[in-house]
Amino acid sequence: MELKQLYNQIIVENSRAQWNRHKVDNHTVSLEGVNPSCGDDIVLELRVVDRVIEDAGFVGDGCAISQASASIMIDLIKGKTVEEAKKLMNLFFAMIKGEIKDEAQIDELQEATALQGISHMPARVKCAVLAWHTLEEALE
Amino acid sequence: MTQNQMLHDFPVLTVPENGKRLIYLDNAATTQRPRQVLNAISSYYEKDNANPYRGVYELAARATEVHERARASVAEFVHAKPEEVVFTQNTTESLNLLAYSYGMEFIKEGDEIALSVAEHHSNLVPWQRVARAKGAVLRYLYPDKSGHLTKEEITQKIGPKTRLIAIAHVSNVLGLEAPITEIVRQARKAGAVVVLDCAQSIPHMPVDVKALDVDFAAFSGHKLYGPMGIGVLYGKKELLEKMPPFLSGGDMIQSVHEQSVTFGEVPRKFEAGTRNVGGEVGLEAAINYISSIGYNSIMNHEKDLMEYAVKNLNEIPYVTIYGEPVAKSRHGVISFNVNDVHPHDTASILDAEGVAVRAGHHCAQPLMEFLKITACCRASFAIYNSREDIDALVSGIKNVRRWMGLGT
Numbered sequence: 001m002e003l004k005q006l007y008n009q010i011i012v013e014n015s016r017a018q019w020n021r022h023k024v025d026n027h028t029v030s031l032e033g034v035n036p037s038c039g040d041d042i043v044l045e046l047r048v049v050d051r052v053i054e055d056a057g058f059v060g061d062g063c064a065i066s067q068a069s070a071s072i073m074i075d076l077i078k079g080k081t082v083e084e085a086k087k088l089m090n091l092f093f094a095m096i097k098g099e100i101k102d103e104a105q106i107d108e109l110q111e112a113t114a115l116q117g118i119s120h121m122p123a124r125v126k127c128a129v130l131a132w133h134t135l136e137e138a139l140e
Numbered sequence: 141m142t143q144n145q146m147l148h149d150f151p152v153l154t155v156p157e158n159g160k161r162l163i164y165l166d167n168a169a170t171t172q173r174p175r176q177v178l179n180a181i182s183s184y185y186e187k188d189n190a191n192p193y194r195g196v197y198e199l200a201a202r203a204t205e206v207h208e209r210a211r212a213s214v215a216e217f218v219h220a221k222p223e224e225v226v227f228t229q230n231t232t233e234s235l236n237l238l239a240y241s242y243g244m245e246f247i248k249e250g251d252e253i254a255l256s257v258a259e260h261h262s263n264l265v266p267w268q269r270v271a272r273a274k275g276a277v278l279r280y281l282y283p284d285k286s287g288h289l290t291k292e293e294i295t296q297k298i299g300p301k302t303r304l305i306a307i308a309h310v311s312n313v314l315g316l317e318a319p320i321t322e323i324v325r326q327a328r329k330a331g332a333v334v335v336l337d338c339a340q341s342i343p344h345m346p347v348d349v350k351a352l353d354v355d356f357a358a359f360s361g362h363k364l365y366g367p368m369g370i371g372v373l374y375g376k377k378e379l380l381e382k383m384p385p386f387l388s389g390g391d392m393i394q395s396v397h398e399q400s401v402t403f404g405e406v407p408r409k410f411e412a413g414t415r416n417v418g419g420e421v422g423l424e425a426a427i428n429y430i431s432s433i434g435y436n437s438i439m440n441h442e443k444d445l446m447e448y449a450v451k452n453l454n455e456i457p458y459v460t461i462y463g464e465p466v467a468k469s470r471h472g473v474i475s476f477n478v479n480d481v482h483p484h485d486t487a488s489i490l491d492a493e494g495v496a497v498r499a500g501h502h503c504a505q506p507l508m509e510f511l512k513i514t515a516c517c518r519a520s521f522a523i524y525n526s527r528e529d530i531d532a533l534v535s536g537i538k539n540v541r542r543w544m545g546l547g548t
Contacts, residue, residue, distance in 0.1 A: 003492045003543055007485070012545040038484060039501040039514045061514050063484035064544065124488060 005117030006124070007064070010072075014111065015064035020074040022057040033060075033134030035126050040066045044134045051082045063127050065118065070131035072111045082139055088112075089139075092132050096125060143526045149174040149429075150524055160494040163532045168312050168340060168473050168520035169498055170362045173426070177366060180425035181418050191414055193391055203417060210420035211407075214372055217427045218357065219348040224380065226373040226407040227420055231339040232262040234358035234373035235306075237410060238335060239266035241383040242356075243304065249275035251303040254332070256281045256289060256318065257510050258311040261503040263337040267306050276303075282510065287314040287463030291322055298326040305334045309341035309357075313502050313518065314463035315446075315473030317341070324353050333379065339363055343522065344442055344472040346435045349374050361419060365522075366426035370419030373410070380406040387412040438523055445521045445530065446470055452534045458541060462511055475502075475518045478540045483517040486540050490517075493536040495529075 024030075024045035034041050042060030046053055056074045060067075073092075077085040092112055094100050098119040106113050118128040147153050150172045153162060164172060190203040208222070215222040228234045243266070247253065253267050257280045271278045281297045284290050298305060305327050307318050320336065327334045333355040338347050342359045349357050356379070361370035375383075385392055385403055389412040394402040403409045430438070447467040453459050458479040463470070478486045487499035498518045501508045508514060519533055541548060 003489060006488060007543045037500065039505065039508070041514070063482035065485070121488075124484070127484065
């Protein structure tokens with residue numbers, strides 16, 4: 001594994017980003033996501049009105065990968081409809097599983113493509129998908 | 141024996157990974173096994189394998205002999221009687237056996253179970269379940285700033301209501317040895333039994349259950365250069381005798397009728413079903429291996445490693461060591477964090493340099509809460525580690541903050 005792939009500039013910067021790190025006023029969903037084996041723990045809050053994600057934020061504690069992934073995810077889904085968010089989510093899971101062959105498809109994930117390298121690092125996959133699995137449950 | 145000669149005994153450590161030798165510093169999770177152990181296991185399956193205590197033919201008799209010889213070797217190793225040694229799968233199963241057979245039977249409403257906040261989940265969750273089921277109270281002993289349990293804490297928390305004390309001989313996070321003599325003395329006054337979790341002590345120091353005068357002790361083969369799936373529960377014979385069986389079924393009985401059963405003698409009463417004789421043989425070979433090196437050499441070598449590691453880690457200004465930042469009384473384990481970097485990121489960066497350390501809560505979440513951290517890195521040593529391994533750890537750590545965009 002190339003460390004440059006794992007700790008690229010986008011991930012390192014987003015891991016410390018503060019703009020999505022907050023509670024959401026009048027949230028309609030608040031859900032905790034935990035990785036029991038390592039103790040990574042986030043709370044994702046969403047305000048969904050008429051199936052549009054008006055606002056999203058998270059608080060929590062975890063490694064750079066889990067925190068960057070959460071922040072990048074929120075940038076992506078804010079303002080999107082639930083359906084659009086689910087589409088991005090499935091695309092993200094497919095990218096992490098290494099299932100996407102068409103690179104143009106990945107572009108929709110914007111900064112989240114910085115996490116593509118994780119697919120070669122099985123031990124860290126769970127960090128990258130924590131926020132996204134929490135979103136999956138929150139949108140149920 | 142030189143370090144290089146010893147390394148030769150451990151095949152996994154001599155096979156290069158990505159062109160480099162693996163620097164394995166996760167020995168508190170599991171050690172690697174020497175050829176002597178691997179050979180003993182395959183030799184058992186090649187020459188002596190049958191189901192002990194069942195067949196009347198010669199091979200079955202030999203398997204029975206091997207099974208009981210392994211028990212006798214373990215007993216001698218910890219200074220117990222053979223009938224006081226119960227084979228289990230691991231420390232966790234040993235402690236669960238105790239929780240169900242001793243705890244559920246003899247702990248009553250209002251009784252107190254004392255344990256240290258530094259307990260591994262295996263020596264904590266089973267007692268939590270006993271306490272909840274029986275209406276007993278869990279009382280935690282907290283370490284002082286240096287990570288040690290003080291005499292005051294022991295006399296304050298272990299009192300007339302205490303019925304059982306469950307304590308790790310050595311903490312899997314702080315590496316510090318619990319003051320067992322003091323705890324046993326207080327337990328005797330209270331009339332409580334002492335359960336000693338030796339999983340993290342027996343790889344680094346001799347354990348003499350008689351000299352320690354504990355009532356029960358548990359350890360795993362796989363942390364002691366033996367195979368996975370074999371563990372030991374030691375219990376004083378008179379206590380084992382009054383405990384009901386944990387698992388029931390084949391070969392733990394004296395006789396079974398449609399509506400009744402009488403159980404076998406200890407320790408077989410606690411060994412239901414076909415046993416892991418291959419694992420027992422591997423554990424016996426591991427004990428022989430350790431004995432051939434001798435605990436004195438092991439302790440001297442590991443003491444040197446610990447002093448070297450503590451000195452070098454202390455010199456890095458952005459490393460925080462948990463527990464007393466001195467080598468004294470620290471056994472095999474040192475936990476730390478690189479400031480402002482999550483331990484998983486530190487461990488991944490070290491991994492890229494071929495250094496394997498553990499990162500996480502180490503199955504000791506209450507201790508993490510007490511230390512006000514969510515996780516940390518842990519480097520843990522074994523007989524095959526050398527100063528060069530610690531040099532690799534230290535040099536890896538020096539790159540961590542740069543990778544995380546924090547300068548030096």
